Amino acid sequence: MPECSLRGTNSYNQQEEKMNSKRATAVTLAATSVVLLAACGDKAPSCADPAAVSLVQQIYQQSFDKEHASMSPERQRSVQITSKNTKVTVESITTARSDESTGKKTCSAVLTAVMPQDAIPTDQRMLNHLRGTYEPQGAALDGNTVKGNVTYIVQRTEDGKEILVKLTGHLAFMGLFHDLAMLRVFDKSEAEIAKIAGEAPPAAAAKSAEPPPPEVSPVTQPAPAAAVPAPANTAPAAAPVTPPANVTAAAPAVTVPHLCTAAETPIFACSTGKKRASVCTGRAGGNEQLTYRIAPLEGAVEMEYPSAGTGAASAFQRGSQVGQDGTAVNFLSFDKGNYRYVVYAGDGENERKGVVVEQSGKRIADLRCQIDAMSAMSAKELDRYGMRVDSRPLQLP
Structure with a gap:
């Protein structure tokens, strides 16, 4: 029997469709690929x-x-850490429908990918x-295996030389994989990410550090978000914290380390023990x-919002609500895709x-400031930027 040579071409078609209330919209991606099988006969291909x-x-x-x-x-780096060692396979193949006159077959299958165990959240709320x-979209977790129901059509072209395959339904599987890959590293330090x-490890993290003074010992956080750097471990316990060099010119009165430039002034900065976050004006x-900026304690800024030149009024929203203890809580918020960040x-x-x-x-995360925290986010301060009011509630425990 002669050998078959393979050659593929691909095209993509995207359309938005309404999904359930848990996800306002999703994108269904239909991909079509053509394979040329030279001298392989005219027999209609099967689903398998x-x-x-x-x-x-x-x-x-x-x-x-x-x-x-x-x-x-x-985000590319975060997802690649998991995807580079994870293989996607096609299992449980069945023929849902077969048209003998055209040789077209409609097939059902399950995409599977075995995830590293540490990629599966231990927080039951997150799993739920x-x-x-x-x-509801057809993708699920079975232990540490991601599974997604897909459908594909397979048929041979009339000249018998090509196989046409059209795949649908795989976006939910891909979305769940992406979310798990991101959650795997979301609350990790640069040293922990490098180990995974x-x-x-980064040079700074590779050095053995002295135990931090009691007053700066971080409290373990359950979820990821943003934070501010801990003071240098080499400073005596009684000595004041020395801010980075760019802090002094911006705001001499602010002794809390922050991520603002010399031309900016911090109105919020704090450390959660693993990361540092700042809001600069x-x-x-x-x-x-x-x-808004966020960075690991010993690393460079990993997220900055918004892009340079964007005014505060168009990039952020502001809000205020009364907490359970009766005190006012002011907040600043912005949205990036399906994510909402609230400082x-x-x-x-x-x-x-x-x-x-x-x-x-x-x-999915509530990162509490533990040490080196400052805020000038009063209702009066936030009001002066002309931002819209965020009427959504601030979900604090």
């Missing part, structure tokens, strides 16, 4: 034909790569959120600007401060 199954895997991978390329460099989001990725092009601070120096992260309306 090796060439058809190979095409299903190729189409999924090309869809994954396209989505991956649209992400930020930080993922299930509520993706199970099998990379050399400044002017550019005549616009009053606010900038909050109660009135007074001793009130709680932190950052809340929500995904599709569900709180």
